[in-house]
Amino acid sequence: MFSIIINTFTIAAEPVTEFNPTDYEIDELSRNLLLSHPNPAIHKLVPISVNGDDDCLFYTLQVFYPDMSIEELRLRSISELCSHENYHASVVNGALDLVDDTNVDNHVKRILNNGQYGGVLTLSALSSVFEREIQSIYPDINENDEYFGLLNRSFYPRPYLKAVSSPLIIMWSGAEPQTGHIWRANHFVPLLSSTENQDHSTCATTHNNYPSSIKLHPLIGVECDL
Template sequence: MEQDPNTISYRDISCFCRYGCEHAEHKLRQHIFKKPTQQLQDRSVTQSVRKNISSPHAEVEDCQPTGADIPCVKHFSNSLDPLMALKRLAKCDSFGLLHHECEALNPYIRLIQGQRRSLSSDKLMVDTFASGFTPKDLITSQTMFAAKIRMDGDCLPGCGSVFAFGKDDHSDLLRLLIIHELALHADFYTKEENLMKGYQKETSGSNELVHAYAMYSDKFIPGVKFNVRKIFEEETLGLLKLKSFMGIWQIFALSSVLRMQITSVYPQLGNPLVRQHLQRMIMPRVKSTSHIAFIMWTSTRSKSPYNWLPNHFVPLLPFR
């Protein structure tokens, strides 16, 4: 007999008795669920949010919380809480799960736009120590100064926050957007042809840039055969730790998040080949402004060429 789809049959215990046993726990019981009368209100995105999301999806399907203390993505209200979303993503223990969770965030991700910034208009201070790293061969229409930026590990997201909002206090949002971009577009950022866009120098061989960027990752182990995609995924998962340092792949993602070109500025220090790979123009996946952001690799330690270790990013801005 066909059973009502809203009815479930069950026994009180797992029974291994012989056929015909009739003790109480052996008998089938039935439970009838109430038929749904209306769609859940929290499955749809409000009209005010839908106008600003970067994905055409209207709903979040099959959303399961990964931790009891972190609410499901579909329970967020009109505005996304970046720190709460980052804590949720931090529960991901694989790149596949991270990709799934970032897809679920699509309806709540708002597009942002990088803009031209200056020290005077945005009331930013000059970082005199970092300004000493500005390379002499940097060609710009105006004199550029290093702006003071947070030094807590969120310096690159802080740079993105400056170009998007004029100040560096939206670093949690920019970290979330960078992770979201990398998780959903891993194929794009691990292809040589995409990394070559904006690169002015001729490479010496096939896949030079993608291999170099994998080797610059802290997930690369010297002397061990490596897989670029695996290193990319491990590095992206490492970003889930708050205040974790970022590198060249994250500058590519930031360019796409801001939808503007970024000039990656590398001081005239360290290995010349490293500088050749990192001093370059970076193109976004989708460009929506002619303005260019300048972001420089710097150090908080020493200007000595023998002790050079880039561990900080600063935005380079004109005075006006």
């Protein structure tokens, strides 16, 4: 049923990836967080303000694809996860299961509802939905934060899908860091290129080869309550 409905809609060939100040508002808090990243090329990207409810990952994708509704993005993500459960389960098989739901079934049941946060599994699904690499950018806020190494990575479409050249770049954001407290992401924002930075596709991220020996405390859900 999902596929029948989805096939009646087409996805724009090219996403919006360049910042236009007349169309978008800069997320200044995320911009300050972005400056903590050690890759200077990433500092030139522009974080865009999106709705701060728990659908923020879908609102983030809507910046890249403004003609798509939140409902369509959710439906396509769920269809992809249900149709290729084993593939997407392999993405979180290891350390990444500590930053998301432990299995695809639980994730799908949760994101079926509005206002339920997305995460690693949703990013994995969306990469295949758009047949495009998704670069995940996590700021370097906490000292020796293992999440920084784990979540600065790329998600790729399923192997037999040919990814197009330009990636979608998504940042894990959150509240302003507080002295004496561990910072945790609770928001997503899109990162767009500016006219001064046309080589954003060179931002270095890690392939999905993660060490299974990493031990982390669970990252409680990305609840976009900014």
